Amino acid sequence: MPLPALVPPGPPLTREQLARGSRHLLLAEIGVEGQRRLRNARVCVIGAGGLGAPVLQYLAAAGVGTIGIVDDDVVDVSNLQRQVIHGTADVGRPKVDSAADAILELDPDIRVVAHCERLTSENVDAILGSYDVVVDGTDNFPTRYLVNDACVRLGLPEVWGSVLRFDAQTTVFWGRHGVQLRNLFPEPPAADEVPSCAEAGVLGALCGQVGSVMATEVVKLVTGTGESLLGRVLVIDALRGRWSEVPLVGSDRPATAPIGNDRPVVPREEIRMPDVPVTTAPELVARLAAREAGTDEFLLIDVREPEEFAAGAIPGAVLVPLGSVLDGSALDGLPRDQEIVVQCQVGARSLTAARVLRGLGFDASNLDGGILAWYAAS
16 A cells, blocks of 8 residues: 655745656646655765665656765766766765765755765764655665664665665665564675675666666655555566565564664564575585485575576586576476575575575575685585
């Protein structure tokens, strides 16, 4: 069911604002009242990078009245491949300044609030507390958990997205409705568990796809239009051209946490996500030898992409790309009467796949550290 509009209508639109928003006004679901809500909305975008750039552009074009930008970084030439709100002339400038200029070029009526600082447990509540919606376009897990925990405390909806290589996920968290980041990922991964975009790469155009979806979710929340992604994770496999959904079940009650608390705001026993047994790399080495000798039986699946698999794979592993697990196309070919060990590069994608499989009744475990750990243990 649609959620009620998050923001009340603002003052009557000016002649200029009516002209700018004319294509929105033609949409019965938005109309003049919805456009007045957008003009009255205060949206904070964390990160003016790959995801934040298209989000900021489309929120500005949509006529959101107040847009906050939080980023303490400067524009680098390597950013331009995907952070399309910046240009070559902006290299070396603070991202918040470059993004603010681009927003005001689109619509000078917008109030832009630039927060050129890093979010911490000391300032996060003060910064986010003056907004109606938060958009998380950050690229590191500590900040993602910091932002989400603050949104839970403050009762704010959060539009969240993540992109790496050719894969992406996006959803809406809202602690008031019992759904938050820790329901999807109960605890932050280790610092070396998930590679960054700088280490693994990212398809620039995919950032635009996901950022557009995230901006759409903001518009829907503000105006009370359509059905939000709350309780659903949209998963995008750009290489295979597939979009799929994974249901996300939250806690039974909203949760709160004191500032600076790095522990889950919902106890682990209340998170309705299937526990995933861990297979360590040394255990897998021993089990592969035992399977070769006929004294152990299990299926090892590799959920990386075909080109990664072709570049190097664990002997005896079967390629089952993550996208085929998420969209269900691989499920009929997987045994329900045999243990499945799931493996990827570092253990993050395989953890997602193992959670899905266990939720569907498969006996799945996750290879801790992925193929990189196996190489080290072999």
